[in-house]
Amino acid sequence: MKLRKKQPINIYIILQSSIIILFLLAFIYILKEDWLLKYLHPRMAKYVWIAIVLFAGIILSYIKQLFSYKKGKRIPYSYLIFLMPILLMFLVPPVTIDSSSIQESRVNRMSIESNTTNNTESVKDERDNSSISQLNAPFNNSALYSNNGVLEIEKDDFYSSLMELYYDLDSYVGQQIAIEGFVYRDDLTQENEFIVSQLLMSCCVADVQLIGLICEYNHTEDLLMDQWVKVHGTLTRGEGDNQQMAVIKVKQIEEIDEPNHIYIYPY
Template sequence: MKLDKKQPLNIYVVLQSTLIALFLCGFLYILYQGWILKYLHPRMIKYVWIAIFTFIGIIVAYLKNFLSFKKAGRMPYTYFVFLIPIGFMFFLPPVTLDSSFVQGSRINLYKNEKDNENNIEDKLSVKEDKKLLSNILQETPLRTYFLNEEDGYIIIEQENFYSSLMALHFSKNQYIGKSIVIEGFVYSDASFLENEFIISQFLMSCCVADVQLIGLICQYEEETEIQVDQWFRVEGILAEGEGLNNGMTMVVVEKMTSIDEPEHIYIYPY
């Protein structure tokens, strides 16, 4: 297909501007739908807005070239390849993660740092975690996070999940034997004993690519069928792990109550 020698509009500029405008609309659409939070940390949203305003600036800059003439050539059909990712933005609903996304390297149970003293990477991780915990505690006293003075339970919910696990890790001996209530979803695989699972949540530092599963190992002696990825409110007693779980804080479960999955499944370290 040949274009006219003298065209009223520069078809190349029109197509480029249209594609950029569609990408712009796609970003606005996933922001409006709230889908963006399934892929990015809330603090990263500002960069999406930077991209949006950049697209607007490019479109405005292209306006002056709409009526510029260009030598006739073939219709640039290759531009239509960009319609594929644009279509995904509008018509492909976001996928909610489940435990099948997690591999062993993405499971963090916060072993006692004595077990890590010969590993340089783990030393650095512990140092960073201590610094982060220190910053958290400066903003809010530790007891505010998870100690309920009325009934004596340690309460760990989505809002304080990460900071609470950090505090339990670094002050483990202070809380062994105390009652705990914790909410999350069940994770288990072939490496766990029959009566063991992790009550866990997904931790996102930047985007979905760096998501980790963090939580506490639980032991439950009741003969109850528990589905992986099912959300529960777990009540039990904090204990120190033995054997393969040595150095870990774990929960001896007394009661489990099924709860609804929250609308937003990620927690954040900051």
């Protein structure tokens, strides 16, 4: 299809502006629907807002070119390729990952080793030591919150609470504990064990790893993988293969609703 030699409106600027406007609206929609939080740390939202402002600036800069004339050419259908990401965004809606998406090398159990000379503890990742650096990020090292003698660990303070146990487990052994998370089991868990877990995101979904505490429970067959539960029990130091770990002797389990946003953040 041929365009006339001169157009009252520059069709190329119209096409380019339309594509940029669509991207701008798509970014706003992603923020509005909280899709961003399925893939990125909340602190990354500021970069999306920066992109929105830049898109708006580009659109404004195009206005003065809107009535500039160009020699007639074929309409550049290659512009349509820029519409593919927007179409895919709606044809393939965002999904939240679960434990089946986590490689075994990205599962962290908290392990405490005592040093007889300086009484320090260290984290031991049984599968991938390179992931420890993410667990050593800054955290709130205040004591665990106790409600009527029960250590309450909820989603928002899950990471900082586990780090507190890592640094000072002996101060909490024998205390009652209530903790929220989802059920995870793998080849390393015993028949009477499961891990009450959360998904830790440092930057984006690509670095998500599973962290949690081992729970000893005599009715694990009643639990489903990825089922969200609140575990009530007694905090102990493990025995045998788990002797360097914090272990919960389960007394009661109650099912809870899955939160809207399943990730926790180290900072």
